Amino acid sequence: MTTDRELADRMLAGDQAAFSEFFETHFSRVYRFALPRVAGNEDAAREAVQRAMIKAMRKLSAWRGEATLFTWLCQICRREIFDQARSNRRRADNVVLIEDSAEVRQALEFIEAPASTDPLRQCSRQDLQRIIQAVLDRLPDRYGEALELKYIEGCSVEEISKTMGIGPTAAQSLLARARTAFREALEAVFGASSSDLLSSLEA
């Protein structure tokens, strides 16, 4: 699997396939990051993501790899949304989300680090859904896509392998890693298991 550093280096060298991989891996995820922060305004989210990704291209050679490319893109996007809201006072739909609180952000961006507070108790059902989706977005290596295909769309391993363009064995292995990573991430962010979270959602 290509690391972020390798991907960035290939892009800087002008590798078209690397650009495609970068864009296809990150666009939807950064869009989902932006969307709730502009009150669900799809046009504003698209513009913010476009500005952020263009800025990222300009700064790519200065990216040091201390954060993942996705985290870095989210940081740029958050600043773009903030700057846009500040420069355009007519747009009063800049939204501060619970996951932008320092504790939850730390847990999301450094997913191995446990949160210092209990976000589960602070969250509405809607917040909880969005944060779990944000956790899926932050999982590496298309884990989120594999989990959605398997557990939301009900795809077989065979179908997942075809959709993701990998072999059935690789798909099986990817799913296993994705399950483990997802459970660990939920534990890191919420300090709770999937069954606890399910209970909270159903409460």
Next chain:
Amino acid sequence: MEKNHEDEGMDREDQELAALLQAVGPRPRPPAGAEASVRAAVETEWRSVVAGRNQRRRVTAGLAMAASAAVAAIALWAASPLSPPRGEPVATVAVLAGSAEYQPAGSNAWETLSGSREIAQGDTIRTAPDARVALALEQGPVLRLDRATRLAFGRDGRVDLAGGAVYVDSDGPGQDLIVDTPFGAVTHLGTQYEARLLPQAVAVAVREGRIRVDGRHGEAMVPAGERLTLTGDGPMQRTVLSPYAEDWDWVASVAPVPAIDGWTLVEFLEWAGRETGREVSFETPAAAEAARTIVLHGSVQGLSPEAALDAIMSTTRLRHQRQGGVLRIGLTATAS
């Protein structure tokens, strides 16, 4: 037995995971079309960054040579295509909506484009993701550059589209202009058309007249009302696109607005019809005669063609109605 317990445990965990993810629901997807437009803008910037790095690398290499053989290196640099002499002016900025930059021929630096700037052969223009520009070419046509577009001005009336989209508005085939793209060259035959770069293709849509596209695998003529999508090695795809479709709306936002003072209403209606992709039709000879005799005074600067049309018509004894591709003009009840 132990294996069975493990399997049961995994099944239960799987079921919990499935229930959780189903309760959460699928992650939202970006709206259709958003990905392609953002990708085009980001890819344009990426190409620009890569090109800049390569150019800097070549310059650095040239300087290293200079350290060992200064005179020879300077001569080589002077003759290098990186620093061609600044060419003759080929265009002027007609409309600047937002921020755009230009890179003079032979320079690595991007400079802010001002409303009075002359563009010379060899210069490159790029528009910001929220900006558009209209350029009046010396040889006649007007080019309108959409957001996140990059266009270089070459020799012999050729421009090179490296990202985004350009709209060509030309009165006649005598005005030489060829738009080069990575997928083929577009020659107009008296027309209004758009060439838009997509991630792996170019889409050429014709609003009026017709164009010729010379792709890697042959030539194609595209008439008004059609969009041709051309990939590097796949088949050409044709779709219908009406001259008044929403796809053309961006063009109006950067339309050069003429000084209409002294124009007859007919002249204004012809302009408005062309800008909005509609054919002007008079309901009666009396309406046509009235339009020929009404002389306009004032200005519609700052208005879009649609808004200008509404504003001007409200001051006359004529009424107008948009019906598909037709702009119907009639006398008001009191006038008739």
